[in-house]
Amino acid sequence: MNRARRQLLGCVLVAVVLFLLYRRRQSGADVNVPPPVTPEAPEIPAPENPEEHPHDETKPPYLWRDLPLRFPPTVIELLPEGSPRDLPGLQAGSEHVSRITLWHQQSRKAAVKEAFQRCWKSYKNLAWQTDELAPLSGLPQNGLGGWGTTLVDNLDTLWIMGMHDEFNEAVEAVTQIRYEDTQSPEINTHETNTRHLGGLLAAYDLSGDRRLLDKAVHVGDMLYAAFDTPNRMPITHWDSHRAERQEEQLAEEATSPSEVSSFVLEFTRLSQITGDQRYSNAAHQVMVRLQLAQDMSKLPGMWPVVLNTRANMADSDKFTMGPEADSLYKSLPKAYALLGGRLSMYRTMYEKATRTVASHSLFRPMNAQGKDILVPGSVQVTMTQNGKPRTHLEPQVHHRACFAGGMFAVGGALFNIPIHRKIANKLVDGCIWASQAMPMGIMPEVYEAVPCASQTSCPWNEWHWKQEVWKKENTVNPDPSLDADAFIRDHRIPRGFIAIPDTRYNLRPDTIESIFMLYRVTGREDLLDTAWEMFETIQNATRVENGNAGLVDVTDDQGETGHTDLMESYWMAQTLKYFYLIFSTPDILSLDDYVFNSAGHPFKLPRLAEMEKAFELQ
Numbered sequence: 001m002n003r004a005r006r007q008l009l010g011c012v013l014v015a016v017v018l019f020l021l022y023r024r025r026q027s028g029a030d031v032n033v034p035p036p037v038t039p040e041a042p043e044i045p046a047p048e049n050p051e052e053h054p055h056d057e058t059k060p061p062y063l064w065r066d067l068p069l070r071f072p073p074t075v076i077e078l079l080p081e082g083s084p085r086d087l088p089g090l091q092a093g094s095e096h097v098s099r100i101t102l103w104h105q106q107s108r109k110a111a112v113k114e115a116f117q118r119c120w121k122s123y124k125n126l127a128w129q130t131d132e133l134a135p136l137s138g139l140p141q142n143g144l145g146g147w148g149t150t151l152v153d154n155l156d157t158l159w160i161m162g163m164h165d166e167f168n169e170a171v172e173a174v175t176q177i178r179y180e181d182t183q184s185p186e187i188n189t190h191e192t193n194t195r196h197l198g199g200l201l202a203a204y205d206l207s208g209d210r211r212l213l214d215k216a217v218h219v220g221d222m223l224y225a226a227f228d229t230p231n232r233m234p235i236t237h238w239d240s241h242r243a244e245r246q247e248e249q250l251a252e253e254a255t256s257p258s259e260v261s262s263f264v265l266e267f268t269r270l271s272q273i274t275g276d277q278r279y280s281n282a283a284h285q286v287m288v289r290l291q292l293a294q295d296m297s298k299l300p301g302m303w304p305v306v307l308n309t310r311a312n313m314a315d316s317d318k319f320t321m322g323p324e325a326d327s328l329y330k331s332l333p334k335a336y337a338l339l340g341g342r343l344s345m346y347r348t349m350y351e352k353a354t355r356t357v358a359s360h361s362l363f364r365p366m367n368a369q370g371k372d373i374l375v376p377g378s379v380q381v382t383m384t385q386n387g388k389p390r391t392h393l394e395p396q397v398h399h400r401a402c403f404a405g406g407m408f409a410v411g412g413a414l415f416n417i418p419i420h421r422k423i424a425n426k427l428v429d430g431c432i433w434a435s436q437a438m439p440m441g442i443m444p445e446v447y448e449a450v451p452c453a454s455q456t457s458c459p460w461n462e463w464h465w466k467q468e469v470w471k472k473e474n475t476v477n478p479d480p481s482l483d484a485d486a487f488i489r490d491h492r493i494p495r496g497f498i499a500i501p502d503t504r505y506n507l508r509p510d511t512i513e514s515i516f517m518l519y520r521v522t523g524r525e526d527l528l529d530t531a532w533e534m535f536e537t538i539q540n541a542t543r544v545e546n547g548n549a550g551l552v553d554v555t556d557d558q559g560e561t562g563h564t565d566l567m568e569s570y571w572m573a574q575t576l577k578y579f580y581l582i583f584s585t586p587d588i589l590s591l592d593d594y595v596f597n598s599a600g601h602p603f604k605l606p607r608l609a610e611m612e613k614a615f616e617l618q
């Protein structure tokens with residue numbers, strides 16, 4: 001049987017099974033059909049005590065797929081059929097870039113690869129198959145389930161950088177991961193999904209190695225078990241052992257939009273590849289609920305930082321583009337592209353979200369350089385006495401919110417919204433400004449800036465800035481005699497900044513990610529030089545013997561505060577990958593062929609996947 005027929009047969013089988021499951025739910029009252037399993041009446045045999053069965057090498061691998069569902073899906077929506085729509089081309093092409101700049105790219109790319117190779121070697125020598133290497137102590141760390149996060153997260157980077165021997169060795173090691181075993185009492189399903197499932201799928205999409213697909217299916221089946229709650233909302237901080245023992249599972253009362261929406265890209269891609277639509281349906285149903293929540297929140301269009309997924313509630317009053325919500329916003333245009341433009345729902349969600357974000361969260365920071373830029377802040381909604389909502393901008397900016405420039409660039413091009421390209425340019429320039437303004441030239445985790453009174457004209461006002469610093473510090477530590485000048489000097493606060501609540505730099509990718517996306521969309525040549533300067537700055541400041549380490553304080557250019565003993569797996573998997581890609585020719589992982597998940601893993605878009613399939617069948 002050829003591949004196409006096998007896939008067709010697979011699809012038909014899945015459809016039949018889904019239909020039977022659906023019928024079974026529909027006919028719950030029928031005497032001949034056993035009632036659906038409910039938490040009150042579990043038909044499930046008493047769990048075995050896992051302690052009594054210590055890990056046995058000869059035992060076949062545990063199959064999450066065989067775990068009976070307590071709450072099978074009641075709604076089944078299959079992936080849209082038909083050929084993908086012709087989406088507008090996102091990439092500008094490289095014709096804008098001068099020869100001399102292109103020539104520079106070769107050595108820049110080589111320098112990034114060298115930085116990667118050095119870290120990879122340390123990981124291999126000191127922390128092989130563990131989650132992360134602590135670069136100062138040289139010790140392995142297992143804070144993310146103990147399944148070799150750095151290993152899985154970097155398969156595609158190895159492939160992209162042409163390190164094929166290392167890639168093969170890594171794939172061999174990946175086949176030994178036992179996702180059925182974890183020492184962690186709790187798994188973060190968002191991180192496992194984006195880094196592990198996403199990493200495996202991207203590496204499979206690039207290399208076609210079946211062993212990676214098998215692993216991806218295994219991880220997908222495991223994560224699918226976290227959706228087995230009464231309302232089918234996934235558990236984000238998940239006790240996998242409970243699920244294995246088939247105990248009752250409930251969605252959380254407090255989770256974030258980022259975490260709960262996490263699955264849409266990975267599960268869609270997994271369903272596209274395998275033909276098994278359980279995954280895409282599960283993730284899509286979450287997005288359907290989130291679409292309702294988007295309209296019902298206190299700031300319609302945006303999602304609050306806390307969601308009660310157990311009760312399907314989204315009524316808290318703080319809104320941000322930062323860590324609690326970033327992946328959700330970012331996934332909307334990507335989900336639209338990954339589905340070949342066949343589901344308008346994601347476009348609608350993107351348009352509503354960006355309208356609210358642009359009018360409430362983005363602000364122009366007053367700056368001494370007089371730059372016309374934008375940065376994303378948080379919004380607090382309060383109720384006035386007559387029950388009307390009032391929004392209040394909190395000018396606190398997270399490093400992670402720097403994704404927004406890339407999102408507006410991609411969304412603007414995909415949906416043909418010219419103003420979004422303008423916003424994207426200003427947002428990326430805002431992130432570059434906040435980096436360059438810091439004594440070390442690197443943006444901190446969190447800073448606060450002074451919002452301009454007017455978007456159109458915003459002259460620098462030294463007195464106003466100092467007054468804002470004074471006011472802010474006095475709300476934290478009331479002291480009417482505070483000398484603002486001395487405070488600014490002692491705390492090394494750069495001009496234009498009110499406070500730096502979190503001075504660390506954790507090797508984050510978000511700024512270079514957006515610079516990369518904007519460069520690919522617009523071809524803006526100055527971004528290449530900026531990216532190179534940024535790479536050198538970061539490399540010089542974070543390079544340590546066994547890799548690269550986070551910084552304690554980016555305002556400390558005397559180097560007195562030093563490093564944190566942390567090299568997050570995303571340093572290599574995202575930060576270095578985006579630096580490498582921006583210095584590569586634009587046809588390498590073109591945004592017209594691939595969509596990057598929120599952990600930087602590229603998935604094939606349907607048009608490319610279909611073209612390749614047609615080529616294979618010939």
Ligand SMILES: *[C@@H]1O[C@H](CO)[C@@H](O)[C@H](O)[C@H]1NC(C)=O
Nearest residue numbers: 533534535536537538539540
């Ligand atoms: C980084 O260090 C190199 C080598 O010491 C030096 O040539 C370069 O100017 C530095 N770059 C930046 C941006 O700090």
